[in-house]
Amino acid sequence: MIEIWSYLAEGPLLWLTATLIAYLAGDWMFRASGRKPWMNPVLLAVLLLAGLLTVTGTNYETYFEGAQFVHFMLGPATIALAVPLYGNLHHVKRLALPILAALVAGSLTAMLSAVGIGWALGLRAETLLSLAPKSTTAPVALGISEQIGGSPTLTAVLVILTGIIGAITVTPLLNAMKITDWRARGFATGVAAHGIGTARAFQVNETAGAFAGIGMGLNALLTALIAPYVARLFL
Structure with missing residues (x-):
């Protein structure tokens, strides 16, 4: 399992997918709470991703390599x-x-x-x-x-x-x-x-x-x- 994770962690699509899933999870929790302001989906997504990176020992550079597409979209947005x-x-x-x-x-x-x-x-x-x-x-x-x-x-x-x-x-x-x-x-x-x-x-x-x-x-x-x-x- 460790070898499989090490292989997947190097792939850019993993962290892009993780980012999108984290936001979808945060948005689901936000809606489930009745749209409470303190259940902000961005905050929840940040906490979920931070926890995942900490648990897996992934550095920011590796994460950003995969999630940079989201960063790129800030310009068009x-x-x-x-x-x-x-x-x-x-x-x-x-x-x-x-x-x-x-x-x-x-x-x-x-x-x-x-x-x-x-x-x-x-x-x-x-x-x-x-x-x-x-x-x-x-x-x-x-x-x-x-x-x-x-x-x-x-x-x-x-x-x-x-x-x-x-x-x-x-x-x-x-x-x-x-x-x-x-x-x-x-x-x-x-x-x-x-x-x-x-x-x-x-x-x-x-x-x-x-x-x-x-x-x-x-x-x-x-x-x-x-x-x-x-x-x-x-x-």
């Missing part, structure tokens, strides 16, 4: 953000001023709060730079991090954590704040928690999901423009 933006262009034009104000406030708060807290705690420069784009969708965040001198690997971890935490907390938080406008709820979710938060918004309401996609796309653009200047404030 990011480009696909244009679809909800185009489909809701009339809403964007009509609400241009509120959207712009919310975008600037949300984007700056996401960056300044993370980098500012890290700076106050004495984190080193590379870590601070890695924190700056953590609320942006992964492909854009990795590019920003590399450009400003951060660690793309650390940024990837921070992006995933931000998305998962946002997806888990956004619904109870907005309910507690008595925010009922699906447009506002969705846009805030997309700006703060990028793709994972957007997926959660679509699970709750179609309009919220559409505006989350708009928020995610616009935040990616704005963060790419202002992240270098925000980083300089603390270096």
Whole structure:
């Protein structure tokens, strides 16, 4: 059995299959729980995969060799953000001023709060730079991090954590704040928690999901423009 496993572990399809099965299992548990926010399918998939890699003693490089197709698809998925933006262009034009104000406030708060807290705690420069784009969708965040001198690997971890935490907390938080406008709820979710938060918004309401996609796309653009200047404030 050990020899069979060693042979299979070297094959790229094994880890791609494991990734897809882990997500399907996480999604099944999410649905079985009655769509509870804390049963986030991405979080569950991460935990299942982490457990599998630990038990089998598989290093990340071997895993990524097989799962890199999923990583590749992040690029097309990011480009696909244009679809909800185009489909809701009339809403964007009509609400241009509120959207712009919310975008600037949300984007700056996401960056300044993370980098500012890290700076106050004495984190080193590379870590601070890695924190700056953590609320942006992964492909854009990795590019920003590399450009400003951060660690793309650390940024990837921070992006995933931000998305998962946002997806888990956004619904109870907005309910507690008595925010009922699906447009506002969705846009805030997309700006703060990028793709994972957007997926959660679509699970709750179609309009919220559409505006989350708009928020995610616009935040990616704005963060790419202002992240270098925000980083300089603390270096």
